[in-house]
Amino acid sequence: GESVGLHLPTLSVQEGDNSIINCAYSNSASDYFIWYKQESGKGPQFIIDIRSNMDKRQGQRVTVLLNKTVKHLSLQIAATQPGDSAVYFCADLTSGTYKYIFGTGTRLKVLA
Amino acid sequence: NAGVTQTPKFRILKIGQSMTLQCAQDMNHNYMYWYRQDPGMGLKLIYYSVGAGITDKGEVPNGYNVSRSTTEDFPLRLELAAPSQTSVYFCASRQTGATNEKLFFGSGTQLSVL
Numbered sequence: 001g002e003s004v005g006l007h008l009p010t011l012s013v014q015e016g017d018n019s020i021i022n023c024a025y026s027n028s029a030s031d032y033f034i035w036y037k038q039e040s041g042k043g044p045q046f047i048i049d050i051r052s053n054m055d056k057r058q059g060q061r062v063t064v065l066l067n068k069t070v071k072h073l074s075l076q077i078a079a080t081q082p083g084d085s086a087v088y089f090c091a092d093l094t095s096g097t098y099k100y101i102f103g104t105g106t107r108l109k110v111l112a
Numbered sequence: 113n114a115g116v117t118q119t120p121k122f123r124i125l126k127i128g129q130s131m132t133l134q135c136a137q138d139m140n141h142n143y144m145y146w147y148r149q150d151p152g153m154g155l156k157l158i159y160y161s162v163g164a165g166i167t168d169k170g171e172v173p174n175g176y177n178v179s180r181s182t183t184e185d186f187p188l189r190l191e192l193a194a195p196s197q198t199s200v201y202f203c204a205s206r207q208t209g210a211t212n213e214k215l216f217f218g219s220g221t222q223l224s225v226l
Binding site: 041045089098 | 116118143152153155157160162170202213215217218219
């Protein structure tokens with residue numbers, strides 16, 4: 001059953017519109033960043049990643065933007081579909097260490 | 113392509129009972145992790161392992177134990193279950209390399225301690 005993200009910020013978008021989900025990180029030594037999608041009752045699923053030597057990386061319908069100056073990461077989903085409804089969260093890592101730091105997540109609701 | 117496999121998916125325990133959450137990966141990853149996820153919270157690290165025979169504590173290790181006798185398996189043991197251990201537990205393994213350091217997650221175990 002649903003036990004994840006009961007009090008998360010929610011982003012509601014119309015089907016077909018673009019979605020932008022934001023994430024702030026605090027560790028200036030972090031040099032690797034990941035976005036995950038988590039559907040109800042499932043484990044987190046990898047979406048896209050980016051290294052700190054890049055500002056932007058594109059995948060299929062998704063783009064990640066990294067602004068190291070303000071320690072900000074965003075995930076853009078183009079032409080949002082009902083299947084995109086889920087909780088999205090970011091994680092950052094300093095290479096050579098073991099510890100990923102996870103954000104709490106944003107719930108994306110796609111309105112038909 | 114099994115990836116990371118966790119069992120069981122659901123479990124209800126009584127206070128004071130013990131159980132082992134199983135985790136196996138078939139990707140030959142050295143790093144493995146156990147996290148717990150509480151409602152509205154980010155993933156919290158319980159224990160991690162950098163290879164067979166090596167384990168270390170994460171942020172919230174109290175009440176848990178792990179072992180890593182093989183590269184594939186990383187079981188999590190709860191000795192005396194408490195209501196505070198009600199949570200969803202995720203095991204993950206880590207791909208390492210020059211281009212990415214992805215974490216691959218299992219589907220989770222939802223544990224209730226009553």
